[in-house]
Amino acid sequence: MLKMIGLTLAGLVTSISVAHAGLITDTIENDRYLSTWQSYSYTHDINDDGFTLGSAVSGTLSIDIRDDQDGWWESFEWTLVIVEDFDFDTDGFSFYANDFSNDLGLKALASLNTDGLLDVTVVSLLGDFYVGKSVLSVISEVPEPGTIALLGAGAFGLFVARRRKDANA
Numbered sequence: 001m002l003k004m005i006g007l008t009l010a011g012l013v014t015s016i017s018v019a020h021a022g023l024i025t026d027t028i029e030n031d032r033y034l035s036t037w038q039s040y041s042y043t044h045d046i047n048d049d050g051f052t053l054g055s056a057v058s059g060t061l062s063i064d065i066r067d068d069q070d071g072w073w074e075s076f077e078w079t080l081v082i083v084e085d086f087d088f089d090t091d092g093f094s095f096y097a098n099d100f101s102n103d104l105g106l107k108a109l110a111s112l113n114t115d116g117l118l119d120v121t122v123v124s125l126l127g128d129f130y131v132g133k134s135v136l137s138v139i140s141e142v143p144e145p146g147t148i149a150l151l152g153a154g155a156f157g158l159f160v161a162r163r164r165k166d167a168n169a
Contacts, residue, residue: 035128044136047116055140059104064132077127
């Protein structure tokens with residue numbers, strides 16, 4: 001009897017810890033021209049892509065930034081990318097018209113886990129360039145579909161074991 005209850009509890013604990021990672025990607029097609037001291041803001045929303053609040057464990061933000069000219073003197077654009085609030089968590093500087101790619105820091109992940117939204121602002125500190133496609137890739141831990149069934153089976157096993165014990169008493 002004790003052995004049966006122990007096995008049921010072991011199955012219950014195992015079923016709770018089972019989860020798999022899912023990749024959610026949100027793409028925004030920007031085509032925004034910025035000149036010195038101009039900024040452009042937009043928001044990634046992963047709520048409509050099957051995201052479960054609180055499940056984001058890591059992520060990456062990539063933004064295409066391209067120069068509007070081909071001359072070497074035109075390639076000295078200074079770019080500031082602000083993710084949520086400027087706090088050096090995920091934000092970054094670029095001193096040429098280069099693409100931005102950075103892993104999401106703790107505060108950016110916390111924002112995603114809170115509401116599924118990630119605010120991004122691109123600022124031209126010097127020069128002019130185009131802000132192109134922005135891709136947010138998030139890895140989230142999602143419970144297996146069978147987890148609820150395993151929990152139910154474990155609870156049912158405990159119920160049956162208790163009934164047998166009461167019947168034998």
